[in-house]
Amino acid sequence: MNLSKKQAEKLVKGCINNDRTAQEALYGLFHAEMLRVCYNYLPDKELAKEAFNSGFLKVFQSIKSFDIEKGVLGGWIRKIMIYTSIDLCRKELKFNTVSIDTQDTEDYFIAPQVLEKLYFEDILQNIRTLPFATQTVFNLSVMDGFTHKEIGEQLNISEGTSRWHLAEAKRKLRELLETLANTGTQPKERSEKNK
Known part of the structure; x- marks a missing residue:
């Protein structure tokens, strides 16, 4: 989702101020794209939805730390979704250590x-x-x-x-x-x- 810097700044400020309209707009803009990110890591639909919901909660809780001058809002949200999915993967996965050439x-x-x-x-x-x-x-x-x-x-x-x-x-x-x-x-x- 390509937002102008001004649009992103308005959304971020609204979310920081707990403006329900801004929060809904942010969620609506990134919903489909970020759900796909979660599905990439968690093919089980329920786990993917869990990661997605946890990820958006983290977005809203930490949006104050987003710096519009240093990054793109969509990229920042994507990173949160990836790491949230990875955290859930860790709980679900058991890796065998493999020694190979x-x-x-x-x-x-x-x-x-x-x-x-x-x-x-x-x-x-x-x-x-x-x-x-x-x-x-x-x-x-x-x-x-x-x-x-x-x-x-x-x-x-x-x-x-x-x-x-x-x-x-x-x-x-x-x-x-x-x-x-x-x-x-x-x-x-x-x-x-x-x-």
Whole structure:
């Protein structure tokens, strides 16, 4: 959501003053986008809604700390939603520590000609078939640009474990999406699970 600096400033001031109209406007402007952010990390709809509601509560409680001169309001809210989702992920996830040689973990890719044959919904649906922990690391790394060090700090895992989950996500996604693009169907074991 692109707001002018003046619009953002008016909304922020209104929220600081507990103006119900400003709070409703802020919520309405960012509702759909921020709910999608939460769904990226928490595919369970109830958990995503919990993170979303907790995130907006944090937004309203800490809006006094937002500096209009140093950041974009939407980016600030998004960051709160990501960290709120991560906090809830921590409660829901149990990561296994993995020791592997991580030199080859970044070599997986999905060819552009494969991606051209797919819709966004196909890709998102297949991301959601990944194990929860692997999906979370993938989202943090690929969707939101976190480094393995940052992911490790946020999820209380080692950088090696983060790299393994990312490599595993890329490997599985490549397999799933190539099969889907070439045949128009998901691999047998996945499609049977989805019935």
